[in-house]
Amino acid sequence: MMETAAFALFAAVTLTSAAGVVLFRDPWHSALMLGVSLLSVAVHYVMLTAEFLAVIQVLVYVGGVLVLISFAVMLTQAGETPPETATGDGEVTGR
Amino acid sequence: MMAIEGYVLLSAGLFCIGLFGILTRRNALMFLMAVELMVNAAVINLVAFALYHGTLTGQVFGLFVLGLAAAEVAIGLGIILVLYRNFGTIDVSVPTTMRW
Amino acid sequence: MSRPRLVSLSSRLVPGLLAIALFGVFAAVVVGTDFAGYVGFPDELSVTAEIGYALFDFTELQETNTESFLVSFLLIAVVLDAALDASLVLATREGPDESVRPSAFDGPSTRSTDDTEANGTAATDGGAVDGATKIDGEPASEAETASPTAGDATTDGGDGA
Numbered sequence: 001m002m003e004t005a006a007f008a009l010f011a012a013v014t015l016t017s018a019a020g021v022v023l024f025r026d027p028w029h030s031a032l033m034l035g036v037s038l039l040s041v042a043v044h045y046v047m048l049t050a051e052f053l054a055v056i057q058v059l060v061y062v063g064g065v066l067v068l069i070s071f072a073v074m075l076t077q078a079g080e081t082p083p084e085t086a087t088g089d090g091e092v093t094g095r
Numbered sequence: 096m097m098a099i100e101g102y103v104l105l106s107a108g109l110f111c112i113g114l115f116g117i118l119t120r121r122n123a124l125m126f127l128m129a130v131e132l133m134v135n136a137a138v139i140n141l142v143a144f145a146l147y148h149g150t151l152t153g154q155v156f157g158l159f160v161l162g163l164a165a166a167e168v169a170i171g172l173g174i175i176l177v178l179y180r181n182f183g184t185i186d187v188s189v190p191t192t193m194r195w
Numbered sequence: 196m197s198r199p200r201l202v203s204l205s206s207r208l209v210p211g212l213l214a215i216a217l218f219g220v221f222a223a224v225v226v227g228t229d230f231a232g233y234v235g236f237p238d239e240l241s242v243t244a245e246i247g248y249a250l251f252d253f254t255e256l257q258e259t260n261t262e263s264f265l266v267s268f269l270l271i272a273v274v275l276d277a278a279l280d281a282s283l284v285l286a287t288r289e290g291p292d293e294s295v296r297p298s299a300f301d302g303p304s305t306r307s308t309d310d311t312e313a314n315g316t317a318a319t320d321g322g323a324v325d326g327a328t329k330i331d332g333e334p335a336s337e338a339e340t341a342s343p344t345a346g347d348a349t350t351d352g353g354d355g356a
Contacts, residue, residue: 004101011105018109018132022116025200027124034128041109041135048102049236050142050154052243053161060161065131065168072124072172076179099230107221111214118210120202149234151245151261158246159264162271166278173285180288 007047014040027073035066102143109136123175123185127168134164 017040020033038061045054109132116129138157145153179185204211236242240258248256252263 007101011101014105015108015112018112020199021128021132022112022120022125023201025202027122027128029199030125030128034131037132038135041139044102044105044139045142048139048142048146049242050145050157052246053138053142053154053157056158056161060165061131061135064165068168068172069124069127072127072175075176076124076185099233100225100228103225103230104222107218107225111218111221114217115211115214118214119204119207146235147230147233149236150259151242151249154242155246155249155261155264158250159267159271162275166275169278169282170285173282177285 003047007044010040010043010047013037014044027077028070031066031069031073034069035062038062038066099143099147102139106136106139106143109133109139121186121188123178123187126187127171127175130171131164131168134160134167 014037017033017037021030021037024030024033038057042054042057042062045051045057113129113132113136116132117126120126120129138160141153141157141160143153145151145157175185178190182189237258245257245259245261248254249261249264250268252265254263
């Protein structure tokens, strides 16, 4: 019962943050939500008795991939207009 | 032990959210993050069925998929930076040079 | 100040609905499948040690029937090396006599002006630190044109000249 509750909680966290990744307009917010999603996926690995994979997930994804993605966000969004002044759907500038 | 259906449904949901992101966004960075979500969905499936079948092959495969995803992100970020350097944007609908 | 805004999906909603429909198909298949025959791991199994044995082909030490993965392990190592080299190749800027700019930006308006005006500065500055000048917020010295895309094209044009 406790395990089902934990699974439901972390599944909700995973799916909500994944929806945030694809729905937020600013890629920086998307990167932060991707971090939350990857960490909660690591919790799912622990619940599936894959502790080593959970550690590797945190190390490789959150420590490596997410840092690379945030570097790319910072390098490519430097000249963009801030989101509060963007008009329209903002997709023209690649957001 | 949680039922396996929950993990398979979670994996399907994560995969479809990633697919949604790829189909609806035009930012190349969003493509990369959505692909990360889809890879994670696949690894959740592998790990869940590794436990289900009582063998560790799925977990080792998940390890390999994680390594491959790291390599893919390294190359993808290189491509995105070159895209930004050459076109001034990372909107994937702008570079039409190689489009037939 | 920077409250998260959601992207507007009005123009591209149809492919998104396709993805959600695919989830419906997945859910129908998963619910309709019988997941009996659950095996699971034995209680005192050391999962991490078993993964290590599987990665290095120590089959006589294994307690589960995991396959051996030594060749795949080495192949992944080679692939990671190739990815490192490929990302370095992608990130390295080409020499001053080799333009990486596609022909789409070879319009006569940007091309004819930058060769005469911004030749010297672009060759030195526009090369390696193009992204760095954008980060610092100070505009590139040769970017007289207003739009950022045209300014970028001007930078690379002087590079290729």
